[in-house]
Amino acid sequence: MKKSEQEYPNFKLNGKVAIVTGAARGLGRACALALAHEGADIALGLRDVTTAADLEQEIKAMGRKVIRLQMDVSDLQQINAAVSRVVKTFGKINILVNNVGIAPDNPAEKVTEKDFDNTVNLNLKGTFFTAQAVGKQMIKQGSGRIINMSSQAGFIALENESVYCMTKAGVNHLTKNLASEWAKYNINVNAVAPTFIETPGTEPWLKDRDFRQSVLDRIPLGRIGKPMEVAGAVVFLASDAASLITGEIMVIDGGWTTR
Numbered sequence: 153m154k155k156s157e158q159e160y161p162n163f164k165l166n167g168k169v170a171i172v173t174g175a176a177r178g179l180g181r182a183c184a185l186a187l188a189h190e191g192a193d194i195a196l197g198l199r200d201v202t203t204a205a206d207l208e209q210e211i212k213a214m215g216r217k218v219i220r221l222q223m224d225v226s227d228l229q230q231i232n233a234a235v236s237r238v239v240k241t242f243g244k245i246n247i248l249v250n251n252v253g254i255a256p257d258n259p260a261e262k263v264t265e266k267d268f269d270n271t272v273n274l275n276l277k278g279t280f281f282t283a284q285a286v287g288k289q290m291i292k293q294g295s296g297r298i299i300n301m302s303s304q305a306g307f308i309a310l311e312n313e314s315v316y317c318m319t320k321a322g323v324n325h326l327t328k329n330l331a332s333e334w335a336k337y338n339i340n341v342n343a344v345a346p347t348f349i350e351t352p353g354t355e356p357w358l359k360d361r362d363f364r365q366s367v368l369d370r371i372p373l374g375r376i377g378k379p380m381e382v383a384g385a386v387v388f389l390a391s392d393a394a395s396l397i398t399g400e401i402m403v404i405d406g407g408w409t410t411r
Contacts, residue, residue, distance in 0.1 A: 161391075161392070161393035162391060162392040162393055163190065163387065163388065163391045163392075163393050164190055164191050164391070165187060165190040165191040165192040165246075165247070165387070165390060165391060166190075166191035166192075167191070168187075168191065168192040168193070168246040168247055168390070169192065169193050169194075169195065169238065169242040169244055169245055169246050169247070170184075170187045170192045170193070170194055170195065170245075170246065170247035170248070170249065170390065171194075171195045171197055171221075171234075171235070171238055171245060171247070171248050171249070171286060172184040172187065172194060172195070172196060172197060172249040172251060173197035173223060173225055173248075173249065173250055173251045173252045173278075173282060174197065174198075174199075174225075174251040174252035174253070174301075175194075175196040175197055175198060175204060175207065175251070176196075176198055176199070176200075176203045176204045176207070177351070177352050177353075178349075178351030178352055178353055178379060179251055179301065179346070179349065179351060179379050179382050179383070180197075180249070180251040180252075181204075181207055181379070182379030182380050182382065182383040183249045183251060183382070183383045183386045184196060184207060184211065184249075185207070185210065185211065185383070186380060186383035186384065186386065186387050187247065187249070187383075187386070187387060187390060188211045188214050188216045188218070189214060190387050190391070191216075192216065192246075192247065192390075193216050193217040193218065193242060194211050194216060194217075194218045194219075195218070195219050195221055195234075195237075195238045195241075195242070195245075196208065196218065196219070196220045196221060197221050197223035197225070197234060197252075197282075198220055198221060198222065198223060199223070199224045199252075200222075201220050201221065201222040201223075204220060205220075208220055217242070219237070219238070219241055221234040221237060221238070222234065225252045225274060225278030225279070225281070225282050226273045226274055226277070226278055228281055231278075231281055231282050231285050232285050235285040235286055235289060239289055244289070244293055245286055245289050245290060245293075245296065246293075246295070246296060246297065246390075247296070247297045247298075247299070247390045248282065248283065248286040248296070248297070248298045248299065249299050249301070249386055249390075250279050250282050250283055250298065250299065250300045250301060251301040252274055252275075252278055252279070252282075252301075253274060253275045253279075253301055253303075253319075253320075254270070254271055254274050254275065254316075255271075255303075255305075255313060255316045255353070256270075256271060256315075256316070257312050257313070257357075258312055258313075258314075258315070259312050260312075260314040260315075263314070263315055267315065268315055271315045271316060271319055272315070272319055275316070275319035275320065275322075275323065276319045276322045276323065276326075279300055279301075279323055279326065280326060283298055283300070283326075283330060283341070286298065287330070287334060287339065290334075290337065290339045291334070291337045291339070294337060294338055295337070295338040295339065296337075296338075296339045296340070297339070297340050297342075297389065297390045297394075298330065298339065298340070298341045298342070299342055299343065299344060299386050299389050299390060300323050300326070300327050300341070300342070300343040300344075301323075301343070301344060301346075302320050302323045302324050302327070302343040302344065302345040302401055303316075303320040303345050303346060304345050304346065304347045304403060304405045304408055304409055305317040305320045305321075306320035306321040306322075306323060306324045306345055306401070307321075307324075307345065307403070307409050308408070308409060320345070323343060324343060324345070324401050327341055327342060327343040327399065327400075327401060328399045331398040331399030331400075332399060335398060340389070340394065340395070340397065340398040341398055341399065342389045342394070342397060342398060342399070342400045342401070342402065343400070343401040343402070344382055344385045344386060344389070344401075344402045344404055345401050345402065345403045345404065345405070346377060346382045346404045346405065347367075347371060347376075347377055347404065347405035347406055347408050348367050348376055348377065349376065349377040349378065349379055349381070349382060350376050350377065350378055350379070351379060358376060364376070370408050370411070371405070371406040371407060371408050372406060372407030372408075372410065372411070373406035373407055374406075375406065377404065377405075377406060381404060382404055385402050385404055389402070
């Protein structure tokens with residue numbers, strides 16, 4: 153057998169540098185910790201750089217290097233400045249977890265132009281321009297992994313979430329386009345698409361018993377997801393084990409979209 157055929161999948165990330173946007177809490181926090189646990193040094197993209205000091209210390213305690221970045225992805229200057237700082241500090245960027253997003257509850261007939269613009273700017277525009285800024289560095293390097301945070305909402309209709317669903321469908325198609333366009337630079341671009349996960353962002357909804365039960369009724373596995381269950385997929389897609397995967401949207405929904 154050829155040597156390559158004898159090698160086992162490698163899920164470790166030692167020596168890699170990862171940017172995680174929206175890292176202060178929820179899925180972003182879980183992804184930052186999971187990537188660090190597998191060996192990556194971490195740049196925490198934060199809307200407010202004074203936050204996440206506890207997360208920084210937790211990552212340092214793992215023996216990893218970590219920096220906090222002022223990185224409001226609705227501000228292109230902040231995106232570019234943050235990416236430049238990561239390159240200056242670490243010399244490279246191997247992984248981007250494009251995690252920032254909002255999901256305001258709003259019936260379609262009541263959506264204002266401001267509501268629309270806020271959601272599109274963060275979920276779609278911010279995702280694109282963060283990928284672009286990091287992608288430029290990855291093109292110079294000749295390699296990289298980008299993992300966009302999508303949602304099952306990119307595949308299904310959710311009541312009172314028309315704009316959010318639209319933006320996540322856009323993230324899905326953007327993922328495929330970037331994967332096709334940047335494959336020649338050895339850049340893999342994928343997305344993960346979770347169902348409802350127990351995070352500070354979903355807590356107000358999931359505390360409502362009727363709403364929680366309506367969610368559980370749609371999930372064949374019969375439970376709400378945990379942040380690390382999403383982070384596990386992110387680690388996989390960031391690793392060498394996923395080297396032949398690009399342009400995919402990995403649905404993590406307990407079976408919701410099978411019905």
